[in-house]
Amino acid sequence: MQSTKTKQKYRTVRFTLGRKLALVILAFLLLWGAHGAVDYLGRIQDKAFNGMVNESGKLRMYSQRIALLSIACASSYQQDSASGASCHDALRQSVQSYDASLQKVASAPFNLFFKSDREQIHASVTALQADWLEYRVAAERILASMAKGGVADQDHYFEASNERLLARAEALTELLVASQRRVQMAQDMASNALQLLGLLLLIIVALLGYRQGVRPLRALAQLARQAGQGHYDLHLHYQAHDEIGELVEAFNQSNLQTQRLLDRLREKADTARRAEIETDNILESTADGIVITARDGCILRINREAERIFGYSREELVGRSVHDLVPQRHRQPHRVYHRAPVPRAMGGISTVTALHKDGYEVPVEISLSLIQSDGQQRVITVVRDATQRLQMEADRQRLLSIIDVTPDITAMFTMDRQLIYLNPAGRRLMKARSDKEVTDRRFDELLTPASLRLLREQALPKACSDGQWSGELMLCGESGGEIPVLLLLIAHNQKPGTETHLSAIARNISDRKRFEAELLQQATHDSLTGLANRLLFKDRLKQALYQAQRTNLMVAVVFIDLDDFKLVNDTMGHAVGDLLLCEIGRRLEAQLRKHDTKARLGGDEFAVILERLSSQEDAISIAQKLSEVLCQPIRLKEREFVVTTSMGVSFYPTDGGDTETLLMHADTAMYQAKSAGRNNYRLFLPEMNQQVSERVIIENDLRQAVARDELRLHYQPVTDANNQIVGAEALLRWEHPEYGFMQPDSFIPIAEESGLIIPIGQWVLEQACLQVRHWQDAGLTLGFVSVNISARQLREPDLSQAVRNALDTSGLAPERLELELTEGSVLQRTEAARQILEETQALGVRLVADDFGTGYSSLSFLKQFRFDKVKIDREFVRDMLTDQGDAAIVKATIAISHAFGATATAVGVETAAQADALRACGCDHLQGYLCGRPMAPSDLQELLQSGCLIEQVVPTL
Structure with missing residues (x-):
């Protein structure tokens, strides 16, 4: 009763939809009333403002009118008394009108303006009133004088005061306009705020309407549809004290009651179904197929495994005869037996066959049981698919067949290595003919003693702990030899308390071992000479150093390089070069001790490790004998070759403690031997590293020399028989920032070896051509400039293109450029050189043939290459006055040159006597200190500009 009263009281104060709607309407009415009030006040303010602005404008008009009438009336009154009287009335009326307008402005309502604006307007009106009083007194004075018949002279006063009144009126008007604009802006803001408030109120009403009206009603409709579909466990969570809230609460209560009823019904159904499921689970969970039939053979029920065995679904089999699952040939005996079935256990008879849905037969094992159900006899048949068992048995037989014929040895034995099984391949090694002859023997008989020890100490413990072990072992062969095998040992852990058995599979890897040996030979030995390669050499050197540490003996590394081997390759071909390398390898093998390592490191570089040395003298003696043996003549393809060698020797521990250092120091010593004239050997000295470092520094600096503008060209004049300068030879100098001017012989060999001679040679060509062209443009005559071409440049196929580029860039005529080539540089690659020179x-x-007479085939040199000029080497010119042989060579060279159509130039001319003798021999040009030392371009330019004959030696700059 108390609860009912509380609910009734609650209903009297609840916030219903009607009350909510009334509040919304009230809020909008208040909003619209505020908006109307703002609009009404705005209209009143606009009306008052228009009146004030109008009166303020009249003040300006009246003030100007008074000023004009005061001036006009004075002149008209003097001329015509009648017009003066009319003017008097107009002036008085204007004064009265101004006064009336000013009073209206002063008494106008300013309450709707802002406080600060009101104060400014009152101050402006007060100031205007003060000025008007003074102005009015002056106007009254004029009127009084006009009434007496005279006019006061007030023109200047009205003009000044009228401007002030106009300014005051104008300021008042502007102040009114500004104040009205601020008021209007405030009114607009209030109106906009009210409109925004209305919009927000409308949005809030819409959101509340959607949230408390549309959304719960839509959710309620959705729940009603789901309840119609049988879903009564859903509830709508909505808290509101209105009609919709009551509707939701009633719907939730209805669903709750319905759900409780359904739960009670479901519990009863579940209890009944659970018993059935337990029975089905037992039936379905068995691993064998179960078929329940009536006495007449009609199938009543089957399980999932029976579906799989026979290929039918239970819908297809239930109601059919069990005889349909028997092959056609067995159906008649089966019908007879089924009339009086006898219970039997699984495995009592061999497998029988059942008929699958797809038509093939399935081997099965069956058991039969008879039961009584509801007074009727039922036959329960348990069917087991024997396909997998038979397949495993067949696989076992096949596996045994494979094991019997495989060449791999397969064995099974106990932990004490007593054999259980051994395939024929293993039995052949044991010379056993059957399994019976093996069972009383041990696995140890197959292994060598070392392999048996490895099996006991490592393989068996590892296999028992990890499950398996694999590795290489040696078996005893049938003929007494050893067979390398890869053995896989597998431990078969049985149940606790039972013995562990092991299986062994051994594969013969003799072929793989032989192949690995061949690969190792190829990987560690030179394929051409059969000597050790660089990889094996370093490994042997590491071992030698390790042994030397233990025995306190010395180790020597001998680095051997063949002199001029490339010339053999280029002239005779690589086939002959390979034969020569093989012969060098054979001589190393024959001359050195067996325990000394002989290696070919690459190309024509060989190296030797001399071990077990007591002193350096032992290695020196071996190096001397080795040099003598290697330089003995070698006859290859009907030709005899003499190949000399340059050798460098480093010692452990004095010259280094590791392989790289010793090999590097031996290489450094070998280069010193080459620099010393080749065909000798050098022991490594610490100062050699300093020389190598200086060479590296010079090479690095030389790489930047062109970019840093450190290279310079000097020019040595060449004169004719009349001492006139006819040309010059361009000579390269390097102005090093640290070492000063460097001569070519200190850096040109480094440029040749490093390949820097290519860009440097291109630079020399271009600069020489540009300089001669510059002299020509200056009006100076220089017949030619000669540039030296190195052997490395001549090996570049782009030499002719480089010359063409230099000529095109400078604009120099080709006949004014001469290229000087030595005999050795040309003969290294005769055919290639001929093609390049012909293109040039x-x-x-x-x-120009430079240094002629110093080679070993000079005449063939002139014959093969048509030179335009031949330079006689300074070695012959220097002693030609005292040595008849040199004089004869000079004369012959000049004659040969002329015979080949070339001019002759003598180099190294230093005395007038030499010059006279050369001219007497018919020499065409002279070059030497007598004609001029190499000089800078500016000095040669001054010499050319002077036009004088060369009479004295030009000092070196």
């Missing part, structure tokens, strides 16, 4: 001569460039 085709451009119009002249070729």
Whole structure:
């Protein structure tokens, strides 16, 4: 009763939808009333403002009118008394009108303006009133004088005061306009705020309407549809004290009651179904197929495994005869037996066959049981698929067949290595003919003693702990030898308390071992000579150093390089070069001790490790004998070769403690031997590293020399028989920032070896051509400039293109450029050199044979290459006055040159007597200190500009 009263009281104060709607309407009415009030006040303010602005404008008009009438009336009154009287009335009326307008402005309502604006307007009106009083007194004075018949002279006063009144009126008008604008802005803001408030109120009403009206009703409709579909466990969570809230609460209560009823019904159904499921689970969970039939053979029920065995679904089999699952040939005996079935256990008879849905037969094992159900006899048949068992048995037989014929040895034995099984391949090694002859023997008989020890100490413990072990062992062969095998040992852990058995599979890896040996030979030995390669050499050197540490003996590394081997390759071909390398390898093998390592490191570089040395003298003696043996003549393809060697020797521990250091120091010593004239050996000295470091520094600096503008060209004049300068030879100098001017012989060999001679040679060509062209443009005559071409440049196929580029860039005529080539540089690659030089001569460039007479085939040199000029070497010119042989060589060279159509130039001319003798022999040009030392371009330019004959030696700059 108390609860009912509380609910009734609650209903009297609840916030219903009608009350909510009334509040919304009230809020909008208040909003619209506020908006109307703002609009009404705005209209009143606009009306008052328009009146004030109008009166303020009249004040300006009246003040100007008074000023004009005061001036006009004075002149008209003097001329005509009648018009003066009319003017008097107009002036008085204007004064009265101004006074009336000013009073209206002063008494106008300013309450709707802001406080600060009101104060400014009152101050402006007060100031205007004060000015008007003074102005009015002056106007009254004029009126009084006009009434007496005279006019006061007040023109200047009205003009000044009228401007002030106009300014005051104008300021008042502007102040009114500004104040009205601020008021209007405030009114607009209030109106906009009210509109925004209305919009927000509308949005809030819409959101509340959606949240408390549309959304719960939509959710309620959705729940009603789901309840119609049988879902009564859903509830709508909505808290509101209105009609919708009551509707939701009633719906939730209805669903709750319905759900409780359904739960009670479901519990009863579950209890009944649980018993059935337990029975089905027992039936379905068995691993064998179960078929329940009536006495007449009609199938009543089957399980999942029976479906799989026979291929039918239970819908297809239930109601059919069990005889349909028997092959056609067995159906008649089966019908007879089924009339009086006898219970039997699984495995009592061999497998029988059942018929699958797809038509093939399935081997099965069956058991039969008879039961009584509801007064009727039922036959329960348990069917087991024997396919997998038979397949495993067949696989076992096949596996045994494979094991019997495989060449791998397969065995099974106990932990004490007593054999259980051994396949035929293993039995052949034991010379046993059957399994019976093996069972009383041990696995140890197959292994060598070392392999048996490995099996006991490592393989068996590892297999028992990890499950398996694999490794290489040696078996005893049938003929007494050893067979390398890869053995896989597998432990078969049985149940606790039972003995562990092991299986062993051994594969013969004799072929793989032989192949690995061949690969190792190829990987560690030179394929051409059969000597050790660089990899094996370093490994042997590491071992030698380790042994030397233990025995306190010395180790020597001998680095051997063949002198001029490339010339053999280029002239005779690589086939002959390979034969020569093989012969060098054979001589190393024959001359050195067996325990000394002989290696070919690459190309024509060999190295030797001399072990067990007591002193350096032992290695020196071996190096001397080795040098004598290697330089003995070698006869290859009907030709005899003499190949000399340059050798460098480093010692452990004095010259280094590791392989790289010893090999590097031996290489450094070998280069010193080459620099010393080749065909000798050098022991490594610490100062050699300093020389190598200086060479590296020079090479690095030389790489930057062109970019840093450190290279310079000096020019040595060449004169004719009349001491006139006809040309010059361009000579390269390097102005090193640290070492000063460097001569070519200190850096040109480094440039040759490093390949820097290619860009440097290109630079020399271009600069020489540009300089001669510059002299020509200056009006100076220089017949030619000669540039030296190195052997490395001549090996570049782009040499002719480089010459063409230099000529095109400078604009120099080709016949004014001469290229000087030594005999050795040309004969290294005769055919290639001939092609390059022919392309160069085709451009119009002249070729010069430099240092003629110093080679070993000079006449063939002139014959093969058509040179335009021959330079006689300074060695012959220097002693030609005292040595008849040198004089004869000079004369012959000049004659040969002329015979080949070339001019002759003597180099190294230092005395007038030498010059006279050369001219007497018919020498065409002279070059030497007598004609001029190498000089800078500016000095040669001054010499050319003077036009004088060369009479004295030009000092070196």
